Amino acid sequence: xxxPPVVITSRGGEATMDYVRKRRVDLSGSDFxxxxxxxxxxxxxxxxxxxxxxNCPNLTALSSEALAEIASLTSLPCTGCPSxxxxxxxxxxxxxxxxxxxxxxxxxxxxxxxxTEIPLQEELSGKVAGExxxxxxxxxxxxxxxxxxxxxxxxxxLVSLECKGCPELVTPPPDVRxxxxxxxxxxxxxxxxxxxxxxxxALCFITPPGGAKTTVLPSLLTDSPSSRPxxxxxxxxxxxxxxxx
Numbered sequence: 001x002x003x004p005p006v007v008i009t010s011r012g013g014e015a016t017m018d019y020v021r022k023r024r025v026d027l028s029g030s031d032f033x034x035x036x037x038x039x040x041x042x043x044x045x046x047x048x049x050x051x052x053x054x055n056c057p058n059l060t061a062l063s064s065e066a067l068a069e070i071a072s073l074t075s076l077p078c079t080g081c082p083s084x085x086x087x088x089x090x091x092x093x094x095x096x097x098x099x100x101x102x103x104x105x106x107x108x109x110x111x112x113x114x115x116t117e118i119p120l121q122e123e124l125s126g127k128v129a130g131e132x133x134x135x136x137x138x139x140x141x142x143x144x145x146x147x148x149x150x151x152x153x154x155x156x157x158l159v160s161l162e163c164k165g166c167p168e169l170v171t172p173p174p175d176v177r178x179x180x181x182x183x184x185x186x187x188x189x190x191x192x193x194x195x196x197x198x199x200x201x202a203l204c205f206i207t208p209p210g211g212a213k214t215t216v217l218p219s220l221l222t223d224s225p226s227s228r229p230x231x232x233x234x235x236x237x238x239x240x241x242x243x244x245x
Contacts, residue, residue, distance in 0.1 A: 007042035023049035023072070033060050040066045047072040050096060055080035062086070068104040076100050090119060106134040106157075113141045118148060131157050135181060140165035147171065152185070153192040161185050
């Protein structure tokens, strides 16, 4: 029997049917510290689509390059592996497809999230990830309100930030987002390098006639009492611009 491969049939009937139906190999609960290299070669030849490594308590590392070379592999679930620091928990929690996108494409898939700020954990914003990640996708995050500009710009390898479909997001503006992730990162890096803080506050005083609107405003701006004759008053609108020190 040439097919299914021996590496599959040797794992029993259920494993064989799982492979035949879904091209899936279940290695969950294994006690190895690393997936054996000869097993990865066999799985590459078997053209598997998914390898399940969940709940492997002793697994300490993934053979990222060998796994990426399995062209047919699109999913690598690996939650419940407490001894393995990489990929970070945030990536693993997004499912097997997100893990393979991270390992093969150096891409962090956070699309359709419910967060208000990008949940970049320490291991994703540190030196290792900062020199590894090429792309972050936060598309269609309906509650996303803010992007950590300085943190993202401190990641030298990051070239793309997809953020279309985020209606609560103000910066970058929609016309920049519509041009794609690379345009967004170019905008953010330019903003980080040449931006300046602008302090602006709009105040509006509404009182009956003689309510001291024109007197109170200069007092607030100069931090010293101001007085005006009671007769006359301000007719219409009084406008003043204050430049903070």
